[in-house]
Every structure is written in C-alpha cells, then in structure tokens.
Amino acid sequence: MNAKTKKRTVAENGDTGEDSVLATMVSNGEDLGPMVRLAFETGKPDSLLQQLRNLVRKKEVEIEELCKLHYEEFIVAVDELRGVLVDAEELKTELSSDNYRLQQVGSALLMKLEELIESYSIKKNVTEAIKMSKHCFQVLDLCVKCNHHVSEGRFYPALKAVDLIEKVYLQNIPVRTVKMLIEKRLPVLKSHIEKKVCSEVNEWLVHIRSAAKDIGQTAIGYAKAARQREEDMLARQRKAEEQSCLGLEDFTYMLDVKKLMKILFKSYFIVEDRVFRTAGGLLSPTELETMWETAVAKVTQVLGQQFLHMDAASHFLLVKDYVSLFGATLRQYGYNVAPVLETLNSSRDKYHELLLVECRQQITDILATDTCEQMVMKKEADYQGNVLLFHLQTSDIMPAFPYIAPFSSMVPECCRIVRTFIKDSVNYLSYGAQMNYFDFVRKYLDKLLIDVLNEVILKTITSGSTTVAQAMQIAANIAVLERACDYFLQHAAQQCGIPVRSIDRPQSGLAAKVVLKTSRDAAYLALLSLVNSKLDEFMSLTVNVNWTSDETTQHGNDYINEVLIYLDTVLSTAQQILPLDALYKVGCGALEHISNSIVGVFLSDSVKRFNVNPVVTINHDLKALETFADERVHSTDCMTYTKMGASALA
Numbered sequence: 170m171n172a173k174t175k176k177r178t179v180a181e182n183g184d185t186g187e188d189s190v191l192a193t194m195v196s197n198g199e200d201l202g203p204m205v206r207l208a209f210e211t212g213k214p215d216s217l218l219q220q221l222r223n224l225v226r227k228k229e230v231e232i233e234e235l236c237k238l239h240y241e242e243f244i245v246a247v248d249e250l251r252g253v254l255v256d257a258e259e260l261k262t263e264l265s266s267d268n269y270r271l272q273q274v275g276s277a278l279l280m281k282l283e284e285l286i287e288s289y290s291i292k293k294n295v296t297e298a299i300k301m302s303k304h305c306f307q308v309l310d311l312c313v314k315c316n317h318h319v320s321e322g323r324f325y326p327a328l329k330a331v332d333l334i335e336k337v338y339l340q341n342i343p344v345r346t347v348k349m350l351i352e353k354r355l356p357v358l359k360s361h362i363e364k365k366v367c368s369e370v371n372e373w374l375v376h377i378r379s380a381a382k383d384i385g386q387t388a389i390g391y392a393k394a395a396r397q398r399e400e401d402m403l404a405r406q407r408k409a410e411e412q413s414c415l416g417l418e419d420f421t422y423m424l425d426v427k428k429l430m431k432i433l434f435k436s437y438f439i440v441e442d443r444v445f446r447t448a449g450g451l452l453s454p455t456e457l458e459t460m461w462e463t464a465v466a467k468v469t470q471v472l473g474q475q476f477l478h479m480d481a482a483s484h485f486l487l488v489k490d491y492v493s494l495f496g497a498t499l500r501q502y503g504y505n506v507a508p509v510l511e512t513l514n515s516s517r518d519k520y521h522e523l524l525l526v527e528c529r530q531q532i533t534d535i536l537a538t539d540t541c542e543q544m545v546m547k548k549e550a551d552y553q554g555n556v557l558l559f560h561l562q563t564s565d566i567m568p569a570f571p572y573i574a575p576f577s578s579m580v581p582e583c584c585r586i587v588r589t590f591i592k593d594s595v596n597y598l599s600y601g602a603q604m605n606y607f608d609f610v611r612k613y614l615d616k617l618l619i620d621v622l623n624e625v626i627l628k629t630i631t632s633g634s635t636t637v638a639q640a641m642q643i644a645a646n647i648a649v650l651e652r653a654c655d656y657f658l659q660h661a662a663q664q665c666g667i668p669v670r671s672i673d674r675p676q677s678g679l680a681a682k683v684v685l686k687t688s689r690d691a692a693y694l695a696l697l698s699l700v701n702s703k704l705d706e707f708m709s710l711t712v713n714v715n716w717t718s719d720e721t722t723q724h725g726n727d728y729i730n731e732v733l734i735y736l737d738t739v740l741s742t743a744q745q746i747l748p749l750d751a752l753y754k755v756g757c758g759a760l761e762h763i764s765n766s767i768v769g770v771f772l773s774d775s776v777k778r779f780n781v782n783p784v785v786t787i788n789h790d791l792k793a794l795e796t797f798a799d800e801r802v803h804s805t806d807c808m809t810y811t812k813m814g815a816s817a818l819a
Contacts, residue, residue, distance in 0.1 A: 191220050192227070301343040308338045308351065315358065322369075324362050331355060331362075465505075469512045476516040482523040482593065489513050489520075489597050513597070520597055521613045524590060529621045531586050536629050539579040541639040543746065547571045555581040559588075560656040561649055575746040576649045577642050583622060583650065587657055590617050595664040607665040611679065614661055618654065618681030623688050630688075630695050637699045637739065644692035645746035651685040654678070693751055697758040700739055704759060707732045708766040718782045729790040732763065733797055740801060756801065760794060767791075 194201060208217035236243075311330050318327035335355065342348035472492070479485055492513060546552045552572055556562050559581060561574075574580075594613050598606035629635065630643060658679050662672050672678075707728050736759060743752050767787060771779075 192224055195224060304338070304341065305344055305347055308334060308342055308347070311338065312351065319358070319362065319365075322365075324366050327362060328359075331358060465508050469508055472509070472512045473515070476512075476519065479519075480523065482520055482527060485516065485520040485523065486593065486597055493599075517597060517609065521594065521616070524593055525613075525617060525621055528586055528590055528617055529625065532583055532622055532625050535579050535582045535586075536625055539577055541577055541635075541642040543642070544574040544576060544578050544581070545571050546574065559584040559653055560659075561653060573745075576646050580646050580649050580653075584653055584657075587614070587617060587622070587653075588660060590614070591657065591661050591664055595661070599665075607662060607667045610661045610665055611658065614657060615679055615681050618657070618679065619684050622650070623681065623684055627688055627691065630692055635695070635699070637696065637703065638742065640692065640696040640699055641739075641743055642746065644689060644696055644751060647685055647689040647692055648748055648751070651682055651689060654682040654685065689751075693754050697755055697762075700755065700759050701762040703735060704732065704762055705766070707735065708763065708770075718780070720782060724786075724789060726786055726790055729793055733793060736797065756798070760798060763794065 191201075191204065194204070205217065208214050311334050315327050315330040315334075318324070318330065334351065339348065339351060339355075342351065472488070475488070476485070479488075492509060544555065546555060547570055549567070549570065552568070552570070556574065561576070561580070561584075591610065591614060594610050595606075598609055626643065626647060630640065635643070655678075658672055659669050662669055736756075739759070740752065740756055743755055747755070767790070
C-alpha cells in the first residue's frame with residue numbers, strides 16, 4: 170500500500186505542463202476535441218493517451234482518498250436509508266389500512282349526505298308548495314267572499330274584492346290553471362254585477378217617483394215647523410215689546426238685564442220699514458234715517474252706561490246675545506246697526522277682565538285643593554276626557570288601565586277652564602262688528618295663560634310651603650300645560666272658524682308658551698333648591714368625620730348612604746313625570762351641590778388638618794356617587810349625568 174502511494178506521488182510530481190493544461194481543461198469541462206485532433210496531426214497520440222491515463226490515475230487517487238474520508242458517514246447514511254425504507258413500508262401499510270377504514274366510514278357518510286341533500290330538496294319543494302298554496306288560498310278565499318257578497322246582494326264589497334284580486338293577486342298567482350280561470354271569470358262577474366246594480370237603480374228610481382209626494386209633504390211639514398218656531402219667537406218679542414216702554418226716554422241702571430233687552434228688541438223700526446215700503450209718501454227716507462240715528466245714539470248711550478255698572482261676565486254675554494240678535498234682525502231691513510255692535514266691541518276689554526277674574530278664582534281654588542299627586546285613570550272614558558280631549562297624550566297608543574298620568578288633576582281642570590274661557594270669549598266676540606276676531610281671542614287667551622294661570626302657579630311655587638314632591642309635580646304640570654298651548658290655539662282657531670293650517674307658522678304661536686317655559690325653569694330651580702336643602706341636612710353629617718384618623722377603611726362615610734338613598738328616591742320619581750332635560754338638570758344640580766359641599770368642608774375653618782385616610786374615604790364617597798350616576802345613565806335615555814362631585818376633587 171505504501172509502495173503504491175509512493176509510486177503515485179512520483180507520478181504526480183512528474184506532471185508536465187501539458188498534463189496540467191489537460192487537467193485544467195477536464196476540470197473546467199472544456200472540449201478536448203481540438204487537443205485530440207492536434208495530437209493525431211502531430212503524430213503523438215500515444216503521448217496524449219498517456220496523459221489521459223495519468224489524469225485518470227490521479228482522479229482515482231482523489232476519489233479513493235475522498236471515499237476513505239467519508240466512508241463511515243456513508244455507511245451511517247446507508248443504514249439510515251435502510252431504516253427509512255423500513256419505516257416507509259410500515260407507513261405504507263398503515264396508510265393502506267387507514268384508507269380502507271376511511272373508505273368504509275366515508276361510504277356510510279356519503280349515503281347520509283345523499284339522504285340529507287334529498288331531504289333538503291324535499292324541504293325546499295314543500296316550502297315552495299306551501300307558499301304557493303297560501304297564495305292560492307288567499308286568492309280563492311277572496312273569490313269565495315266575492316261570490317258570497319254577490320249572492321247576498323252586497324255589490325260594493327264584491328267590487329272591492331274583485332279590484333283587490335286584479336291589482337294585487339292576479340299577476341302573482343303561481344298556478345297557471347287557476348290564474349287563467351280567474352282571468353276568465355272576472356269579466357263575467359263584473360258584467361253580472363253591473364246588470365244587477367243597474368236593475369236595482371232602476372227599481373230605486375221607480376220607488377222614488379212613487380214616494381216623491383210623501384217626501385214633498387214631509388219637507389213642507391219641516392219648513393212649516395221651522396216657520397212656526399220663528400213665529401213663536403216673534404210672538405215672544407212682541408209680548409216683550411208690549412210690556413216695555415213705548416218711548417225712548419232716559420234709562421236708569423237696573424240689575425234686571427232682561428228689562429233692558431225688552432227695550433232693545435222693540436219692533437218699532439220693523440213696522441216703520443214696512444210702512445215706508447208700502448205706504449208711499451207717508452214717510453220720507455230722511456225722516457226714517459233721522460229717527461234711526463236718534464234711536465241708535467240713545468241705545469248706544471244706554472248700553473255704555475249699563476256696561477259700566479255690570480260686574481258679572483255672564484250678564485255681559487246675555488246682553489251681547491240679545492244685542493247681536495237685535496242687530497241681525499234689523500240689518501235684514503237695511504238699517505245700519507254698526508254703531509250698536511261697536512258698543513259691544515268697546516266693552517270687550519271689561520268683559521274679558523271680569524272673565525279673567527272668575528277664571529283666576531277658579532284656578533286658585535283648583536291649585537289650593539290639588540294634592541300634587543299623579544292622576545290615576547281607571548277607565549278609557551276617564552283617559553279620553555282628561556288626556557285625549559286636550560291632546561295631552563305622548564303616544565297615539567291607548568295605554569293599559571289603570572293609567573297613571575305624569576300630571577296631577579289640576580292640569581285637566583285648568584284645561585277645562587281655559588277651554589270654557591275660549592268658548593265664552595268667542596261667544597262674546599262673534600256676531601259683532603268685527604268679522605275677524607281670532608286675533609282678539611288669541612290676545613285674551615295669552616292674557617289668561619300669562620297673567621292668571623302662570624301667575625297663580627308661580628305664586629304657589631314661591632309660597633315657601635311646597636315640598637319636594639309637590640314642587641316636582643308642579644314642574645311636571647307646567648311642562649304638560651306648555652305642551653297644551655298648541656291645543657288651546659288650535660281650539661280657538663276652530664271656534665273662530667279659522668283653518669288650523671293658518672296658525673301652524675311659528676310666529677302664530679302663543680306667547681304664553683315661552684312664558685310657561687320660563688316658569689318651568691323657575692320650577693326646576695325651586696325643586697333643585699328644595700333638593701339641595703335636604704341634601705344639606707345629610708351633608709351636615711360631615712362634621713362627624715375624623716380628619717386625623719389612623720385607620721384605613723374600604724368603604725365610604727355613613728352619610729353617603731343616606732345621600733344615595735335620597736337621590737335614588739328623588740330621581741326615580743322625577744324619571745316618571747319630568748322630561749329628560751329636567752331630569753338631567755335636577756341630577757346634575759344635586760351632584761354639583763354635593764361636590765361643592767365636599768369642597769366646602771375641606772376649605773372650612775373647622776378642618777384644621779387632615780391626613781390621607783379620611784381623604785381616601787372621601788374618595789370612596791365620590792366613587793359611590795359616580796357609580797350611582799353611571800347606573801342612572803344606563804337606566805334612562807337621559808344624557809350623561811355630570812360627575813362634578815368627582816372632578817371637583819380630582
């Protein structure tokens with residue numbers, strides 16, 4: 170072995186330059202063709218062959234050395250390869266077994282899947298069949314109803330059913346046979362109905378012709394009865410005239426209003442007008458006009474004097490009714506009654522002043538007897554008479570009974586007073602010289618709501634004797650009355666014969682609505698003041714806090730529990746009757762007051778020094794307030810309660 174090595178070493182050391190070139194070309198993979206061709210051309214192929222043999226021997230030596238170097242690794246790789254082959258055979262066997270089991274399980278699942286797909290297909294077909302059946306059932310049900318209406322002679326609902334079938338159902342009938350049958354029968358049915366209706370109309374016309382005589386006699390009887398009523402009224406007027414004075418001498422004031430009306434309704438000028446028109450030349454137009462002007466001047470003077478001494482609005486209204494009837498009667502004969510009616514207009518302010526005095530007394534009595542408790546309505550009739558009548562409902566859905574309203578009994582009672590006031594105002598202003606009197610009604614309505622209702626409510630609020638519950642209910646009542654202002658204006662317009670759409674403009678609203686809103690804010694402030702006063706009683710317990718305590722507690726002070734209980738009671742009640750903005754104001758104001766109270770305690774002279782332990786306890790109090798505010802936010806749709814109590818000490 171050593172000899173061979175030495176021999177190879179000598180051979181390697183004896184490499185010529187040509188051998189090196191040849192080895193380089195073989196290593197680089199170059200083409201040896203040119204060198205072989207050159208060797209044969211020069212006649213030295215043996216030399217080239219020897220060089221190639223030397224190169225082969227050299228490479229064999231290199232390969233042998235490389236094999237010796239990697240022999241052990243090769244043996245290990247071969248062993249690992251044999252192990253891999255064995256593992257591959259085992260894996261192949263396992264895969265074959267698993268594939269067999271998978272095929273068995275998959276076949277069963279595939280059958281189930283096919284059954285499931287078939288079931289889904291059946292379900293889809295059944296669903297479509299049910300849908301088609303429902304549609305066909307609806308159409309056929311309408312057809313049955315239509316036939317029933319026709320058989321009973323009720324052709325209008327039958328035509329409505331036919332029209333519904335044509336416009337809604339006919340184009341969507343899924344069964345072609347049913348659709349074609351209905352399309353074929355509808356024209357026949359319409360023709361049948363048309364013939365029957367024409368026949369009945371002809372019969373009705375024949376009946377009307379036969380009953381025309383009776384109808385005429387009945388109409389004549391009604392007209393005769395109406396004329397008789399007019400004659401009875403004229404007879405009473407004549408009787409009153411006979412009992413009154415014959416001249417137009419000066420009048421003295423008497424509380425008997427009817428005696429004054431006897432004078433006003435004299436038929437003297439009716440007779441004069443008849444004489445003037447029938448007895449030509451007996452009376453001249455100038456003489457009649459002069460007498461009328463003198464009488465009008467005297468009547469207006471007497472009316473003015475009597476109005477000055479009247480102290481009851483009902484007397485004004487009674488006189489106005491007679492005077493307006495007097496004017497309407499004489500106006501038919503061509504007399505100018507405008508000065509007489511103008512006397513009524515000149516007294517409307519005093520009439521409304523008396524009416525306002527009566528309303529003030531009524532409203533004062535109502536508020537004095539009001540319990541300031543939410544009104545309970547046990548029946549639908551109560552709901553209609555106290556809520557729907559005045560448009561006080563917040564929803565169009567009829568509530569369940571018994572129904573607890575957010576307002577007390579004073580709200581519907583005051584609404585009835587306002588409604589009566591509107592009626593009395595319209596009764597006085599109607600049939601006068603002023604044709605369009607809606608503006609006057611609105612002015613006096615504003616006066617009632619502002620100068621009477623609002624003042625009485627404010628007086629109650631500022632009386633100092635109201636409790637928190639009463640102040641809260643009064644604030645809720647004001648909010649409802651503010652909402653009722655739109656109804657009052659609409660009702661006044663309806664009473665005056667004004668279209669409601671003409672008052673829907675913002676500038677046409679009542680000024681009282683703004684005033685009531687201001688009063689509502691004042692009520693909220695009064696309510697908040699009462700709540701804060703009660704909170705001050707609880708916050709006064711902070712004097713018991715030990716500001717130099719050495720103990721650390723995980724809970725707040727005792728007073729905070731009473732504060733939270735009181736706030737929960739107040740806000741729970743407020744949530745039921747107050748609007749959300751008011752609930753927000755009360756909640757924020759109370760929390761802010763508590764915050765200021767806590768800050769005030771820290772800044773007061775009574776606290777000389779303190780350590781961290783009571784501050785931590787105060788922090789627990791603030792966290793309890795924050796938790797309470799967060800719970801209130803989640804329990805209502807109200808905007809977020811402010812956390813001023815925490816932020817003030819943050």
